[in-house]
Amino acid sequence: MTVDNEFRKEVSNRFGSSSSLTDEVYEKIEELKSTFNCSVEDVFVQWEAYNVTEAFDDLELNIGNLSRLAQFMQTSLSSKNIKTTTPARKLKDARVTRNLNHASSPLGATPTHKKRKTEAVASSPNGSGAPSSVPDYSSPTKPTVESHTILETLNDTVRLSEGYVQLQEDASTSIKPFLMIANYDAAKYKFRTMQMKLLESADVLDEQIDNATQLFQDATKSPEGEPIQISNPCLPSQFEVYTCGRIVPDSPAYNLSQSLNKSSLYLETSRFTGIGQRIPLDLTQISGYSFFPGQIVILKGKNPSGSTFVVSEVFPLPNLPSGEMTREEVNQYKELYHQTGLKIVVLSGPYSNSHSLDFSKFESFMIKLNDEIMPHLVICHGPFIDLNNECIKSGSIPLEDDNSKQNLRNLDEVFTKFISPIFKRLNSRILVVLIPSVRDSVATHCSYPQDVFDRKSLGLPKNVHVHPNPSSFSINDVLIANSNLDIFKDIKEVFSPGDNVSSDRFLRVTKHILQQRRYYPLFPGSKNNSRFVQHKDSTLFDGALATDLVDIQPGGSNLEVPYLPLTEVGEIAPDIMVIPSELKYFARIVDGVVTVNPGSYIKHLNEKGNDSGSYAIISVEAPSLDSLEESEDSLFFKLVDKRTRVDFYHS
Incomplete structure (x- = not known):
């Protein structure tokens, strides 16, 4: 052939x-x-x-x-x-x-898209390199990697931060090398879940389209210098018009296990522009595009027949502005860094194998943080006590003392028994930030966005700060955004390579997040992230018996639509954006934003002994007036992406 x-x-x-x-x-x-x-x-x-x-x-x-x-x-x-x-x-x-x-994900599931090494080394049982006449379907062997060995580095020319060199000194004499400020309104997350109303949800979805329209009109002018007019794409037109809407699948029964193609995409208008009508898209005249359900797009084209909108051009949404500093702020932050740089450790759960509640590996890592790594900040993403853990589902909590087992009244006390003592072993000089997951058994909200953990009831020490999911905070001059929902795994694109569209999936998805200005721009969200349940969930649509639902696991995005404005990135682009994913660890720089996926600390689907994952250490150099660019307003661009190093380690 x-x-x-x-x-x-x-x-x-x-x-x-x-x-x-x-x-x-x-x-x-x-x-x-x-x-x-x-x-x-x-x-x-x-x-x-x-x-x-x-x-x-x-x-x-x-x-x-x-x-x-x-x-x-x-x-x-x-x-x-x-x-x-x-x-x-x-x-x-x-x-x-x-x-x-x-058992595996249905045909068409979309994990990561990236350029792989494609060395065509044929595998054979005899190791000769020639393909065997009988295919070997056994599981491929994986080389053993020692714990805490470096796997990959981004910006290796940046100096590795020394960390908290004053860690062992007296707290009253040592210098605090960072200033941390929360960048969210905690009161807005105090809402009650599972009370979604149709009109409230419709208003939020409409507002996303109207806001994107306004952003585009403010940033783009017609050749005559007038604001560009946005038209209804559902009306017949023999000349090209501009329109704004949401990409939706052609079927209301669509779910993420189904495949999309360029012939199955519709454009949904807002109630203001087109009374919420939908119209099919014809993409034959364009190349180089990436579309997904829920994406807000600005299109140029015409509707000659009144039944299909023929797209001739796709316009990107305006980029978020970058952060800036005054000359005084640069000097202030340079002094805070104290010539050691900033050292941040990023982890993502689960922290035990799915078949046990053994957190000894996580506990040993806390000791390593104290004695060797000595970071200024540790960002831990859930799940901590995973709802999908076999011990949690069965109620078989492994405790040596039977009296202690009887005294555990709820899952909060399981967290207090297993997790809280681990964080108490960490040096109090190291700051910790906890971000919940929708699979956390102790989370106040089981939907996205999520409120913070109850630090006091969980018995967490004072150096542990609890933040909502998603949220952002500033540490010195660095704005760090966190979202603990796996958009990189969930998103499914209709993709065609082109000059303005990268072939790297991670780059494309990160670009979507920044342009859509939402940490999770996919809509509708995923149903369930667990591959074990994907061959069972069809029973939910066919009238399932109770026995069929026994093994159904919690998961999916669980979007709380009326509160999706809380999942927006904000008015300023973050300097570092951390979005954990079950996919392989990676770091990318897109439009000056360093995007980091630390990977799972423990691969909970593997057996014990083969469950090591990865974590990331981020080093940020102090700003200097000599290396920063000055804007027209006599302010200085932070350029965090040029002074940030990301190292991935095997856990």
């Missing part, structure tokens, strides 16, 4: 170009494309899903791994067919007979 150059180019755009790809690899991808009647993009999506949910590794693109991918896609397709053909009352029996070792 011969593969044409056009197909090779398409594969390179999706998987990352590499001169070492062999003809056999291209032919295997072509075979998968024709066998499963899908596109190259769908094959890539399944390849990423296999890496994340089955292999738990960043595999090489070779014949052996593509053969395993074929079985993974077949299992996924079979799982999807069982959902649609098996009656609800028979699903439980069907699940017993299925091989749960191959």
